[in-house]
Amino acid sequence: MRRTILALFLAALMMPSSAEAQLEPIELDQGATGLALVLRQLAAGASYMEVTAHPDDENNGLLVMLNRGRGLRTALLTVTRGDGGQNEIGPEILDALGILRSAELMAMHRIDGAEQYFTRAYEFGYSFSVEETLEKWGKEEILADVVKIIRTERPDVVTHLPTTGEGGGQHHQTSARLAREAFEAAADPNRFPEQLADGLRPWQVLKMYERFGGMGFGGASEAGAGVVRMNTGVYDPVLGRTYAQMGAEARSMHRCQSMSQMRGLPGEAISFWFLENSVLDSDGTESDIFEGVEMGLDRLLDFVRGEEDAAGFFIEGLAELKSHVVRATEAYDALEPWQTLPGLRDGITTVRELRAAVAASALSDDAKHDLEHRLALKEEQFGRALALAHGVAVETVAEAGEVVPGSTFDVNFVVANQSPEPIGVTGVEVITPAGWSVQNESGSAVGQLGAGERVQSNFAVRVADDADYSRPFWERNYEVDRYDIHDESSLGLPFAPAPVHARLTFRSGDVDVVVEEPVQYRYAGEWVGTEKQQRITVLPTLSVNVSPRVVVYPVGAESREISVEIIYKGDEPAEGSLRLDVPAGWNVTPAQAPLRFARKGEAAVVQFEVAAPADVEVNEFTVDAVATMNGQEYAEGYQTIDYHHIEKRYIFRSSRATVETLDIRVAPVSVGYVMGAGDDVPSAIQQLGLDVTMLDEEALAEGDLSQYDIIVTGVRAYLTRQDLRAYNQRLIDYVEQGGTVLVQYNKFEFNDAQWGPYPIEVGRDRVTVEEAPMRILDPTHPVFTYPNTVTENDWNDWIQERGTYFIGEMDDRYVDLLASEDPWEYNAGEKRGILVETRHGEGRWMYTGLGFFRQLPEGVSDAYKFFANILSLPQAQNRPISQ
Numbered sequence: 001m002r003r004t005i006l007a008l009f010l011a012a013l014m015m016p017s018s019a020e021a022q023l024e025p026i027e028l029d030q031g032a033t034g035l036a037l038v039l040r041q042l043a044a045g046a047s048y049m050e051v052t053a054h055p056d057d058e059n060n061g062l063l064v065m066l067n068r069g070r071g072l073r074t075a076l077l078t079v080t081r082g083d084g085g086q087n088e089i090g091p092e093i094l095d096a097l098g099i100l101r102s103a104e105l106m107a108m109h110r111i112d113g114a115e116q117y118f119t120r121a122y123e124f125g126y127s128f129s130v131e132e133t134l135e136k137w138g139k140e141e142i143l144a145d146v147v148k149i150i151r152t153e154r155p156d157v158v159t160h161l162p163t164t165g166e167g168g169g170q171h172h173q174t175s176a177r178l179a180r181e182a183f184e185a186a187a188d189p190n191r192f193p194e195q196l197a198d199g200l201r202p203w204q205v206l207k208m209y210e211r212f213g214g215m216g217f218g219g220a221s222e223a224g225a226g227v228v229r230m231n232t233g234v235y236d237p238v239l240g241r242t243y244a245q246m247g248a249e250a251r252s253m254h255r256c257q258s259m260s261q262m263r264g265l266p267g268e269a270i271s272f273w274f275l276e277n278s279v280l281d282s283d284g285t286e287s288d289i290f291e292g293v294e295m296g297l298d299r300l301l302d303f304v305r306g307e308e309d310a311a312g313f314f315i316e317g318l319a320e321l322k323s324h325v326v327r328a329t330e331a332y333d334a335l336e337p338w339q340t341l342p343g344l345r346d347g348i349t350t351v352r353e354l355r356a357a358v359a360a361s362a363l364s365d366d367a368k369h370d371l372e373h374r375l376a377l378k379e380e381q382f383g384r385a386l387a388l389a390h391g392v393a394v395e396t397v398a399e400a401g402e403v404v405p406g407s408t409f410d411v412n413f414v415v416a417n418q419s420p421e422p423i424g425v426t427g428v429e430v431i432t433p434a435g436w437s438v439q440n441e442s443g444s445a446v447g448q449l450g451a452g453e454r455v456q457s458n459f460a461v462r463v464a465d466d467a468d469y470s471r472p473f474w475e476r477n478y479e480v481d482r483y484d485i486h487d488e489s490s491l492g493l494p495f496a497p498a499p500v501h502a503r504l505t506f507r508s509g510d511v512d513v514v515v516e517e518p519v520q521y522r523y524a525g526e527w528v529g530t531e532k533q534q535r536i537t538v539l540p541t542l543s544v545n546v547s548p549r550v551v552v553y554p555v556g557a558e559s560r561e562i563s564v565e566i567i568y569k570g571d572e573p574a575e576g577s578l579r580l581d582v583p584a585g586w587n588v589t590p591a592q593a594p595l596r597f598a599r600k601g602e603a604a605v606v607q608f609e610v611a612a613p614a615d616v617e618v619n620e621f622t623v624d625a626v627a628t629m630n631g632q633e634y635a636e637g638y639q640t641i642d643y644h645h646i647e648k649r650y651i652f653r654s655s656r657a658t659v660e661t662l663d664i665r666v667a668p669v670s671v672g673y674v675m676g677a678g679d680d681v682p683s684a685i686q687q688l689g690l691d692v693t694m695l696d697e698e699a700l701a702e703g704d705l706s707q708y709d710i711i712v713t714g715v716r717a718y719l720t721r722q723d724l725r726a727y728n729q730r731l732i733d734y735v736e737q738g739g740t741v742l743v744q745y746n747k748f749e750f751n752d753a754q755w756g757p758y759p760i761e762v763g764r765d766r767v768t769v770e771e772a773p774m775r776i777l778d779p780t781h782p783v784f785t786y787p788n789t790v791t792e793n794d795w796n797d798w799i800q801e802r803g804t805y806f807i808g809e810m811d812d813r814y815v816d817l818l819a820s821e822d823p824w825e826y827n828a829g830e831k832r833g834i835l836v837e838t839r840h841g842e843g844r845w846m847y848t849g850l851g852f853f854r855q856l857p858e859g860v861s862d863a864y865k866f867f868a869n870i871l872s873l874p875q876a877q878n879r880p881i882s883q
Helices: 002-014 031-042 060-070 094-112 130-137 139-153 170-185 193-197 243-251 299-305 311-330 335-359 365-390 680-686 698-703 722-726 730-737 852-858 863-875
Strands: 047-052 071-082 115-122 157-162 207-212 227-231 270-278 393-398 408-416 422-430 437-441 446-450 454-462 472-475 484-485 501-508 511-518 522-523 532-537 542-548 550-554 560-568 574-581 588-589 593-597 603-611 617-627 631-632 636-641 651-655 655-660 673-674 692-694 710-713 740-741 760-762 772-778 807-810 819-820 835-838 843-848
Touching: 002 157, 002 170, 031 060, 031 311, 031 335, 031 365, 047 060, 047 139, 047 170, 060 071, 060 094, 060 243, 060 603, 071 094, 071 139, 071 170, 094 115, 094 243, 094 636, 094 651, 094 819, 115 139, 130 170, 139 193, 139 819, 139 835, 157 170, 157 772, 157 819, 170 270, 193 270, 193 542, 299 311, 299 365, 311 335, 335 365, 335 501, 335 511, 335 722, 365 501, 365 511, 393 501, 393 511, 408 422, 408 501, 422 454, 446 454, 446 852, 542 617, 542 636, 542 819, 550 560, 550 852, 560 593, 560 617, 574 603, 593 603, 655 863, 680 863, 698 722, 722 730, 722 760, 730 740, 730 843, 740 863, 843 863
Parallel strands: 047 071, 047 157, 071 115, 157 207, 393 522, 550 655, 673 692, 673 710, 710 740, 740 843
Antiparallel strands: 115 484, 207 270, 227 270, 393 408, 408 454, 422 446, 422 501, 437 454, 472 484, 501 511, 522 532, 542 560, 560 603, 574 593, 574 617, 588 603, 617 631, 617 655, 636 651, 760 807, 772 819, 835 843
């Protein structure tokens, strides 16, 4: 036993960080350590679910403790995908950000082991009102999703965020209230009966807890009697760290939300939970959220209560199953994990016999359903344990990660036995969707494998000609703040299942074991320092991407340029053509462009000049890019979302540009832009007909800034641009000498030093209602009069909030120019700091919390009108600046 503990301790010390890159499985789930964790799962029979509003709301340490520590089945239900948040690592916003944050959750769950679910709710932005949130989401629709996922997962204990409180944003409270209502609704057969018609059954959660403290809802010091304290700062020798430390590593995957990348320190880490509802007796002095709930395999006995006469076989079989788990656990040796094989073989045999006996028994349908739900999981866990005990390595490597309909790719399937105990390989398969074909090109791979022996098979996989693209199964419905689901069977899942799987069947002793996993393409992540992996992804042969997606066309302007990028994914040289379909009377040059591709992965960019008729009216028009090849038309493209900590994902969009003909004007100014965390504002400035120069470190350090009429800093630039912080004084000097600087929204990193000409700090104020009235504090100011007249009626059609992180404290030399107010109780009072300016020397320095980075890419005409005035300020000569 001593050498077992020592081996585990040394293994934990030598284990590299699993967060370095997106890899599956992580080191923790392999070898003797992985087997030790699965043995914990085999002994557990209970399950847990946490319900939150957004990615990064979860209690990471608790998920680790319950799953990795206690072996419980754990799940996280995140009501939204976090689409409305900010992105601190790249340009993805809105739908694309939802995909990125979903992928970050999946990277997190590699570490904490939890299952992930979502509802159809779209995060429409920060909200100070539960009522507004329920109205926009559709209460019954999202409650139905929560109930369906609870009925599917069937957790014993559920926790959620606080249901009340002024802070934290009311999406949190809304998700909590939905969870609270689902406690009873999931158990009521009269609620959402259509789910029962689809095969689900009512489910009664045993206990529900509300989080106490955190998320801006009060602190630990307020915790009193009746509040359960869960300490995740407990050291686990198998993990080699505390649960809270491992939870911090998992939480670091939320990188687009700037979560800490620092390792957690050992020590106490307590979360507080208030028992909200329970069907169990409680005296209010619980010390654990699972107190009163059987966490071991005896939990399954609860499903045959009252049916003991028909359940004798099951009671006896469960006792036998428990003895096999104990035997395997007691035989465990980190240096000789195969010692567990006898107990594991008997255990999986008993589970299979119990599943068959339950199905054929006189037990009630409810009992059969719940026993099958948990026994099926046990069989899967036993199979995983047997593979780990044998040291079975299953490596399935595809030659490509991105494939197109009609293409063929190879899969190399390697099986190795790394233990002294022989296995018999009885089946090696590649599983594909209907219409695809698989051919084994290396003959039979079955046979006996002794210690250290391996077998290899090669398969040729042909993608069906009409194969579905690997697009998200959800699509935003702009009429409501929900997603439409194209495949109802996938509702709740983070992503659609991988299309291609590898299946190994091997014999351990006299027991057959099935191991199935997605086929992966593996490639060198040059900016990671290790490999990355990608499931097989079906993409169109031609991807047609239009830029910009919104074209601003001031009435009377010259032609505008639309760029179309074509990416070719076919295997053979090919030719085709590209055209733009424009409104009648418009002119496009060239009328058509030839396409020629010599190899896979080649790209081409075609520039089209689009001119509107001289008498065009203010309106919205569409322009479609259409590529033709081999008689087939392609009219959509995709955006790749790829960072080193996530698996590469894609969002598909039609190859359509919206052309906004606007009655706006802009002064002929030159613009320097300091890109921050990534946004499309520079492209929007170009749509106004202005030249934009991106300012790099050299330009900020020693470039001639006087050549620019105005310099604009991008979103969160003071967070991401060390060079901006280093050379900020040159911007101040530039203002003093007559330049104009516009600083777009930053968070609290802006308060780390003094970046303005005079003392100024970002605060927490925001206005969340897109239609909130805007009050102009100085109507004579040139920003409201030149070259366009902007009144209090010119703030229409904004999306997702007016703005956020307004200025809080500032020197008297700054002047407020705008004010606004939400209608909500929890955000009452007029907000200022929305747009402030000061004179410094001969120039202007301005800060705005208005969400231009969201409005301009979406073509919000009034936002363009006001932004044109801001950009034109350097030319607003002889116009007074209020003091």
